[in-house]
Amino acid sequence: MEIISYREALRESMESALANNDNTIIFGQGADDYKGIFGTTIGLAEKYGKHRVQDTPLCEEGMTGICVGAALNGIKPIHIHIRADFVFLALNQILNMAAKYKYMFGGHYDVPIFIRAVIGRSWGQGAQHSQSPQALFSHFPGLKVIMPSNSQSIIESYQYLLNEYSGPVISLEHRLMYDLNFDVDRDQIRTGKDALASYIVREGKDVTIVATSIMVLEAVRAAKYLAEYGIDCEIIDLHSTTDIEHSLIIESVKKTGKLLVADTSWVSFGVAAEISRIICENAPQYLTAPVVNVGMVPTPCPTAKSLEDLYYPNLESLISKIINLSGSGKNIPIPDEKSMADVYKKFKGPF
Known part of the structure; x- marks a missing residue:
């Protein structure tokens, strides 16, 4: 049994994705800076190169469109939004493009986009920076939506979704949990689709x-x-x-x-x-x-x-x-x- 914080589990999963697949890239506002998106991407740009761990402009739909195009051409992009509300600016790309391509083209195209988005309160976030849109995304067939409540769930589900699953994923991380520590039993890691189960x-x-x-x-x-x-x-x-x-x-x-x-x-x-x-x-x-x-x-x-x-x-x-x-x-x-x-x-x- 190990004690691993929510933040550490996310960073471990990000590094594992980069190490296991040369085609994995990470986009996100602040992904390559010293804070590393709440500490979840710290040091990854230095280790794997800034061509694989990149900052992004304030252009959510455009960047998501780039991710869709990259995914259709063999890249596995991880796109991180520091607030889930910002994902609303990319709904056309996610709901009309990424979620539907496999259905529209008879299963010939996969769109393995992994979107991380931060939900929840602190104080002072206000009406446009604190929403929790799991119901919205869960409503549309073609998307997987997860809401990890502990470090073990992150390690399990991210391992499956980043390495084995080939469709678009929305992962909603709660901002109050990054500093929390959890017990992780690596001998009891759920694998495959079991990692998503209630x-x-x-x-x-x-x-x-x-x-x-x-x-x-x-x-x-x-x-x-x-x-x-x-x-x-x-x-x-x-x-x-x-x-x-x-x-x-x-x-x-x-x-x-x-x-x-x-x-x-x-x-x-x-x-x-x-x-x-x-x-x-x-x-x-x-x-x-x-x-x-x-x-x-x-x-x-x-x-x-x-x-x-x-x-x-x-x-x-x-x-x-x-x-x-x-x-x-x-x-x-x-x-x-x-x-x-x-x-x-x-x-x-x-x-």
Whole structure:
């Protein structure tokens, strides 16, 4: 067992991709500077050459178009966006080109683009720099979307998607997680398509929690707290929003009778809605209470930290909803914790 930070797992995966395939290149704003995109590309330009690890201009659609053309000609580009919102400027290239070429040309063309994009809060990000667009990208056939919640998931899924998979991928990394350390067991690395599968993080019998990204960590914290009061939560890490393990979720809900979905984005028309659909279409008879969803308040993100703390879900709101869903009837004290940013990473100012 090793202790590897989220950042270190990403950098390891980037270096492994460059070392294992001479046709792999990395594009990204700041990919070759001393900060190395939150430390995930530090030293790679010096080691593998600036022709393979390149900075980019502020031209997201143009750069993504270059990546599409490169991918169609045998190159394996990794395109990094320091904020997921910037990917919106390249939607035509991603959704109309990369996601569809293999279908449009009878499987003769692969477009192995790997896009890394940063999601989530700090404080001061505001409405245009803090969105979490997994539902948008998951809606379009032809794309793989992953949301790693720990270092092991990064190493597993990146190894498969960068070395074996030949289609376009969107990986959404949460900005609060780069500094976090995780246990990694290299003897238990999942390989191939198994690396994308949802899995049970914690077994329980009272409430099923299906979570994405950093909300997996929040669910674990909530479960540990509630276990002291006799509420036993089962937690499923969704990991890939395009490769959802229906049977895993259904069997868990069959056991607990209750489902809560905790996502990093808005609830409406999103991942929460999709998980609810899966249960409602396939196993509504197992529910003993209505499905509960946890996500962002349905407004653009405010800039002020005091308002941002109200906008994002936190341990307090998550625990409150789990208690209500469980129907325990116990008078359980709810922790007064307003901001996950104060727990995972202390920010001293905007951005």
